[in-house]
Amino acid sequence: MRICRNTSLKPFNTFGLDYRAGTMIHLRTEKEVKAIFKEELSCKKPLLVLGGGSNILFTGDFKGTILLPEFGGMRIEEQKDEHVIVSAGAGIKWDRFAEWCVDMGFSGIENLSGIPGNVGAVPVQNIGAYGTEAKDSIIKIRTISTYNGRVRIFNNDECNFGYRTSIFKSTEKGKYLVTRVYFRLELNFNPNLNYGSLKEEAGKLGRSTLKNVRSAVLNIMHRKLPDPEVIGNGGSFFKNPVVSNTTAEKLIKAYPGIPVYDDLSVWKKLAAGWLVEQCGWKGKRAGDAGVHEKQALVLVNHGNASGKDILNLSEKIRKSVREKFGVNLENEVEIVD
Numbered sequence: 001m002r003i004c005r006n007t008s009l010k011p012f013n014t015f016g017l018d019y020r021a022g023t024m025i026h027l028r029t030e031k032e033v034k035a036i037f038k039e040e041l042s043c044k045k046p047l048l049v050l051g052g053g054s055n056i057l058f059t060g061d062f063k064g065t066i067l068l069p070e071f072g073g074m075r076i077e078e079q080k081d082e083h084v085i086v087s088a089g090a091g092i093k094w095d096r097f098a099e100w101c102v103d104m105g106f107s108g109i110e111n112l113s114g115i116p117g118n119v120g121a122v123p124v125q126n127i128g129a130y131g132t133e134a135k136d137s138i139i140k141i142r143t144i145s146t147y148n149g150r151v152r153i154f155n156n157d158e159c160n161f162g163y164r165t166s167i168f169k170s171t172e173k174g175k176y177l178v179t180r181v182y183f184r185l186e187l188n189f190n191p192n193l194n195y196g197s198l199k200e201e202a203g204k205l206g207r208s209t210l211k212n213v214r215s216a217v218l219n220i221m222h223r224k225l226p227d228p229e230v231i232g233n234g235g236s237f238f239k240n241p242v243v244s245n246t247t248a249e250k251l252i253k254a255y256p257g258i259p260v261y262d263d264l265s266v267w268k269k270l271a272a273g274w275l276v277e278q279c280g281w282k283g284k285r286a287g288d289a290g291v292h293e294k295q296a297l298v299l300v301n302h303g304n305a306s307g308k309d310i311l312n313l314s315e316k317i318r319k320s321v322r323e324k325f326g327v328n329l330e331n332e333v334e335i336v337d
């Protein structure tokens with residue numbers, strides 16, 4: 001366990017915001033985590049578990065204690081004729097794990113290649129891209145209760161996974177620290193190329209092999225999304241709003257070009273980026289807080305924006321989308337005061 005005081009958060013969030021954390025504790029073993037939650041080690045509240053900080057917007061110094069799970073290890077747990085069970089520690093970079101799986105010939109998460117952040121956040125967020133969600137492959141999650149330091153295993157069906165959410169983000173928020181995640185992956189590759197431009201991009205690389213699909217996903221991502229190493233951002237700032245069929249029909253009538261996805265019978269999904277772009281925000285700046293010039297869904301830090309500058313900009317965008325389309329945008333990025 002490594003304890004650091006009054007630490008800069010700049011290397012720990014992809015918006016590149018230079019706030020400070022009162023205390024930061026790097027955790028390598030379950031024993032260390034248990035010591036914190038059993039109050040054997042007193043630390044200042046509130047507690048925040050932080051992964052790669054790629055979906056978090058800090059709006060000031062964090063006065064409490066930040067816990068950084070650094071559990072490592074990628075393992076094959078079980079191999080059968082057609083599938084394999086693999087696991088990874090919460091502190092492993094997600095894309096390192098995704099790459100390892102592809103190299104091993106295990107399929108199921110290749111469409112999630114390149115997503116920033118750590119394995120521990122993957123079930124919390126139920127990350128998704130190109131028609132694949134983490135929930136499709138996760139079988140169980142090992143956690144430690146933040147109330148009593150006890151280990152608890154959650155099976156997939158206990159996690160209430162939804163669009164970029166799970167119980168770890170809703171009813172059980174802050175109650176469990178994820179230490180290890182288990183996935184069921186396939187040995188026979190059956191590519192999922194149904195989404196957007198993925199089929200075309202994979203086609204350019206030749207046969208649809210596991211490695212080519214991963215490369216195609218990475219190519220599209222690098223083309224479309226700003227690299228946080230170059231310009232601070234947290235990926236999609238807003239979720240794609242889900243509206244009733246009736247609302248969708250009204251919007252289609254008023255705005256014939258509006259993209260509407262997923263026939264979920266009573267609900268339809270709109271493209272948040274399109275709504276933001278139609279309100280004229282693409283490429284706009286308010287000081288150093290801005291909307292990315294190629295992707296209206298991504299808010300960026302051009303250098304010296306504060307978390308509050310970015311939050312204020314996001315609120316103006318939400319207001320204008322509500323006024324123009326009557327649709328509420330929900331944040332995908334988590335705001336931390």
Ligand SMILES: Cc1cc2nc3c(=O)[nH]c(=O)nc-3n(C[C@H](O)[C@H](O)[C@H](O)COP(=O)(O)OP(=O)(O)OC[C@H]3O[C@@H](n4cnc5c(N)ncnc54)[C@H](O)[C@@H]3O)c2cc1C
Pocket residue numbers: 014048049050051052053054055056069090115116117118119120121122124125126127128129164168176177178179225226227228233234235236334
């Ligand atoms: C350029 C860019 C592109 C992106 N593209 C996508 C995309 O295509 N699809 C997508 O779904 N997301 C995308 N994201 C968002 C982000 O990468 C994911 O949400 C990712 O899973 C966040 O991981 P993290 O480790 O950075 O989590 P953090 O941002 O550190 O934390 C996110 C949440 O998880 C909690 N948490 C983190 N680790 C643990 C743990 N071990 N135990 C308990 N709780 C924990 C935190 O408390 C917080 O509530 C993108 C982000 C960026 C910057």
